[in-house]
Amino acid sequence: MKTKKTPLGSEGALFALYGELDAFTGPPLREELGEAVEQGARFLVLDMSQVEYMDSVGLGIIVGAVKRTREQQGNLAVVGPQANVLRVFEVSGTKDLLNVVRTLEEAKGRLKGLQIDDVEGQ
Amino acid sequence: MSSLERDTVEMRIPCEPRFLSVVRLAVSGAAARAGLGISEVDDLKVATSEACTNVIEHAYPEGSAACGPIGIRMVVREGELRVEVEDQGVGFDPKRLPKVEPEERVMEEGGLGIYLMHNLMDEVKIESAPGSGTKVVLVKRAAR
Numbered sequence: 001m002k003t004k005k006t007p008l009g010s011e012g013a014l015f016a017l018y019g020e021l022d023a024f025t026g027p028p029l030r031e032e033l034g035e036a037v038e039q040g041a042r043f044l045v046l047d048m049s050q051v052e053y054m055d056s057v058g059l060g061i062i063v064g065a066v067k068r069t070r071e072q073q074g075n076l077a078v079v080g081p082q083a084n085v086l087r088v089f090e091v092s093g094t095k096d097l098l099n100v101v102r103t104l105e106e107a108k109g110r111l112k113g114l115q116i117d118d119v120e121g122q
Numbered sequence: 123m124s125s126l127e128r129d130t131v132e133m134r135i136p137c138e139p140r141f142l143s144v145v146r147l148a149v150s151g152a153a154a155r156a157g158l159g160i161s162e163v164d165d166l167k168v169a170t171s172e173a174c175t176n177v178i179e180h181a182y183p184e185g186s187a188a189c190g191p192i193g194i195r196m197v198v199r200e201g202e203l204r205v206e207v208e209d210q211g212v213g214f215d216p217k218r219l220p221k222v223e224p225e226e227r228v229m230e231e232g233g234l235g236i237y238l239m240h241n242l243m244d245e246v247k248i249e250s251a252p253g254s255g256t257k258v259v260l261v262k263r264a265a266r
Contacts, residue, residue: 023254053143055172087165091242
């Protein structure tokens with residue numbers, strides 16, 4: 001799995017994810033998201049539009065990241081998953097709790113407290 | 123050769139996460155051969171991957187060095203794919219599996235794999251006993 005990280009204001013980060021998210025590819029992502037929160041990104045947006053596969057391991061990693069952001073009074077949102085990935089969120093009952101939405105604008109709306117007015121192009 | 127043998131694909135993978143994508147590719151091909159649709163193929167990929175991940179993570183608690191191969195058997199029928207995932211690990215009493223309710227587990231970082239299998243497949247059977255390995259049987263049929 002490849003990732004591309006972009007700052008989202010001073011306290012947030014947008015991660016674009018590419019490829020498959022399973023027990024092989026997941027652990028490095030878990031580390032990366034954990035480090036981002038440790039470094040002050042208490043609001044995370046995961047762009048999953050380019051994720052071709054996810055199972056319960058990926059789900060667990062996202063749940064872990066949500067918990068870490070909420071410990072810092074932040075939150076996380078998931079943007080634009082493909083139909084097969086969206087189905088895993090829906091069947092597991094996590095779609096609303098993990099703020100799974102269609103667009104980046106909707107994600108920003110879910111992340112109360114995220115200040116991004118000073119960031120160009122966002 | 124019986125018709126069952128003619129319609130069966132078998133493979134063994136090393137007990138390592140990097141081979142999960144290989145299994146998913148094989149299951150996709152077999153499911154397409156059975157005439158299943160895209161969403162059914164996707165469900166099978168997740169359920170089979172969950173079963174294999176459980177072997178990798180739980181069947182050999184003494185460590186990956188002791189982890190034997192994972193056997194995968196796919197029986198292709200018109201409108202149905204049956205996948206069996208088998209290991210020779212420590213096994214367990216299936217009656218002692220916790221009953222998973224998503225509302226209870228949703229904010230935990232693991233434990234939804236078996237729940238997903240049950241909810242994505244038409245049939246799930248778990249055959250296991252302490253010391254005797256485990257076989258998970260998954261069946262998916264084409265929507266009518």
